[in-house]
Amino acid sequence: MESFAVLPSVRVELGPDRGYEVVFRPLEAVPRLMRAAGLRPGRCLLVTDETVEALYRPVLEKALQADGWHPLVIVLPPGETTKSPDHLRRIYDAALTFGIDRKTPVLALGGGVVGDLAGFAAATLLRGLPLVQLPTTLIAQVDSALGGKTGINHPLGKNLIGAFHQPALVCADLRTLTTLPERAWTSGLAEVVKHALIADADFVTFLEAHMDALLQRRADVVAEAVRRAAAIKAAIVSEDEKERGRRALLNFGHTFGHAIELVAGYGHFTHGEAVALGMRAALYLSHRLHPDLPFARAEALVRRLPVPAGLNTCRVDDLIDAMQRDKKVEAGTLRLVLLRRLGEAYVTPAATLEQIREAWEHVRTTAP
Template sequence: MITVSVDLGERAYPIHIGTGLLSRTELFAPHIGGTSVTIVTNTTVDPLYGDMLWAALAPLGKQVSTVVLPDGEAYKNWETLNRVFDALLARHADRKTTLIALGGGVIGDMTGFAAACYMRGVPFIQVPTTLLSQVDSSVGGKTGINHPLGKNMIGAFYQPLAVIADIAALRSLPERELAAGIAEIIKTGAIADAEFFEWIEANIEALNRRDADALAHAVKRSCELKAGVVAADEREGGLRAILNFGHTFGHAIEAGLGYGEWLHGEAVGCGMVMAADLSVRLGYLDEASRKRLVTVVAGAHLPSRAPALGDARYIELMKVDKKAEAGTIKFVLLKRLGETVMTSVPEDALCATLAASV
């Protein structure tokens, strides 16, 4: 087991990474203070890992209950979130009740937001079961739900007490979701660590075939890099925005097609290719680096052709991005592999990238 510390002062927490962690009672014990625990999971994950988590919690002698939500980004909304509140209130869950998020990013984001809001804040633990949630949504404290007019528009910054990332859970992951997770790993290398980017290029096949050591290293390094960025900028004042590389285009793709059509990581994969195109077009990035990014995205079996939504629709969707200010879209672009620049862009360059990408 490897442990990465997210250094946020009194909100600091550990990320434990390794194989078989879901069964280890002693990893949960230090973080459960009250008398009851509510596991929030979905209809796909509960049959796979629900019993295992219950067995791990049993020796602690707490009242354990489970809320099973429908699976998918399409359910990341208020109605589904409210089922968690309904269950907590029906069970008289108090302020010391610990919520455990057992699932991917949608479950993690919704459970974290439920924990942030229930009685104005209860403790929670994340048990991410997808590669994407292990490398991405388990670091940074971003929680929330979607609104019909924008993704993750309603939410909170709220940190878990611990993240327990079981690499063994990735064995059951569908191929598309594995690739979606690799997209965020590629992103982390591209924005912050050229050496890690090279490691990904060299190990893309090991990641594709779910080699446990390669996955554990990729999760660890991604979490470390992201944790460093988040520790420097917990509430997204500046530096943290670099984590949105590929996300401005990606969010537009997801919203434009309807949430759930493409996976978030697939949209980010394609969004990174688009952002790299724009970076070259504006003279920030060299063509060879762009090609390396395109190659590794393709190597992870991620889409690199954008859906044809039309320029006007893309621009409209990007204007509601949370990074936009007074209607001006801010893009995270690459200066080189491992280094970013944040900038607004002329509309003709943006349209040229859109034309070249669909």
């Protein structure tokens, strides 16, 4: 992949004196950006996972030390099971033994797992430490590192314990995307496509024109797509920080996707692959309610994402049951995010069970 050009940053604006920059710069620039965000060198906590540590700890640690920072590095095992009370406790123990005060920043270097967990530690240690998100996966760069949702899982469900805690700074080094495994890459692309479908019809056209280049991770196209997708997330969070309205639109395809992950067994599909399949069901329903929606076109875009087979072995009844148990079901009504037109999503209880069944049949019986 050729080198990335310098990209303009994106701002999350949360009120007159509250907001932060999402910048696309190499990790070497982090100390300078931290100063610009008002953080003064001293102790800091650097949380990462083993995979990311091996790739990116040296460059970041060296830059931090050269600028007068004294990082305590906490390295956790990679994977979703790390978002647990046990690993949270490990961060608490290390941080409190190290000696921190309310100005000690927590740097989260990694994907959404590290970002959510370290973010929650930052939200709760001493009632809130400054948080610096350094996302290294596509999902994290366009979604999880922006917006302040932090948390851990509970045996009864994902993300059930958490807090809103906005970062002081988000710095995404696009070069880190070159080392992502293939399925993590396409999983992230599913979220990029989702952002376009719910909020930006021009971006849908861009993705249609450049999907091959994106699948090959061509640097200039990746940079443009990441910046545009991050800008969509930033705009939605700026409008609705605590998910009282518009932010829920980011769940497009997710009620279906969560059901797929559950019924197929966690691990068969990645989260993004399940969301890609889920978006196809949501597009089908959207088209049933809004016949002018260019369904074939939108579905063709989603189907360019490689997704493994296996949904055909899931029973529709099980998928519908799982949807009804999703935490987003309010008072027994399935409220779904659907599209009115390309780039315009809304939440509605209008889809009937029969239509939902039809949507599942459509996705189950066509190749991914």
